[in-house]
Amino acid sequence: MTKDTGTTSEYRTGAYYAEQKAGIVRVMIDMYCKKNHRSDIKSCKECRELFEYARSKTYACRQEPGMFCSACPTPCYDQVMRERMRTVMRYSGPRMLYRHPILYFRRLKLRLLRKK
Numbered sequence: 001m002t003k004d005t006g007t008t009s010e011y012r013t014g015a016y017y018a019e020q021k022a023g024i025v026r027v028m029i030d031m032y033c034k035k036n037h038r039s040d041i042k043s044c045k046e047c048r049e050l051f052e053y054a055r056s057k058t059y060a061c062r063q064e065p066g067m068f069c070s071a072c073p074t075p076c077y078d079q080v081m082r083e084r085m086r087t088v089m090r091y092s093g094p095r096m097l098y099r100h101p102i103l104y105f106r107r108l109k110l111r112l113l114r115k116k
């Protein structure tokens, strides 16, 4: 986290959400990779690539803060990446509750926030 005094609070809110989302996505990709690609400590090259892609999209996102990619009306992932991400989410989504309950609920909270 960097200290940035020259930005508006609105921007900071967006970056805050982006950071949270990126963190959650990272955990989910790692979880998927560990089990399905049998990588030990770090995610495999393919999954790192997926994460970097997801992160850059998250930070570039112009949707309201808290918007999740899965619920986005204007998805910006390309076909291949979207499919890969969907596979990861399908695997890791339900498992988040048991392995990372705090992150799971944080993700849920972000989702609920945008439904208000």
Ligand SMILES: [Zn+2]
Residues within 6 Å of the ligand: 032, 033, 034, 037, 039, 043, 044, 045, 046, 047, 048
């Ligand atoms: Zn992998």
